[in-house]
Amino acid sequence: MVALDKPDAESALRLADALQGTGCWMKVGMELFYAAGIPVVQGLKSRGFNVFLDLKMHDIPNTVRGGARSITRLGVDMFNVHAAGGIAMMSAALQGVKDALEAGDAASEPIVIAVTQLTSTSQAMLNEEIGIAGTIENAVVNYARLAKRAGLHGVVASPLEVQAIKTACGTDFVTVTPGIRPRGADAGDQSRITTPKDAVRVGTDYLVIGRPITGAPDPVAAFESILEEMSE
16 A cells, blocks of 8 residues: 555646556545545546545544545545544444445445554553553554454554454454565654565555655655565
8 A cells, every 4th residue: 555645636646647557555644635635535546546545533433423424435445443432433433334335325335444553653652641551562452352343344553563463353354554664764753663575474464655655766666666575
């Protein structure tokens, strides 16, 4: 999944056009969606891309239900909520999907996943700022179990927690992993990272990679280099 963290639709769709035919997904996050809105999602879908809409909904259950209904109508292939919102809120997201499907407003059911802990979260931040005791892995696995109980398809987590999540929730429970940095790439603001090769080795389902591709002088060459690293 290429994270299209671009400030406008023109630059995002230009990059998408360069990557057509590669088989990658496109992840639309807050920066791009708040700037370009629904048309950029439609533009990506019309180009044949699978789209992960990464807006991390976190609100009262009824509001998330309505938001999920609206997102499902867009025809995206995946979207997420925050696991910290609890089981009732996560279940409400699935109900919003069902609402859209039953009303005939959507052609297909998106994959719904939950954010566990951001890959920028360090151990000290988890304990001292967020106020959750214990290790990051324990916190992530706890949220993953809650997401599974709520009926969600999977979670967003660091590659470092993938094996523990699969052990706790089953191998068919989807893991979407940001925090991927190719060999020699700068970690940036990420705390828990691995290489593409190591992420594949631990069995993650989707790798999310942004700046190493989108910020490269030649994004297509960077993308192809990552594929080569994964194939090792």
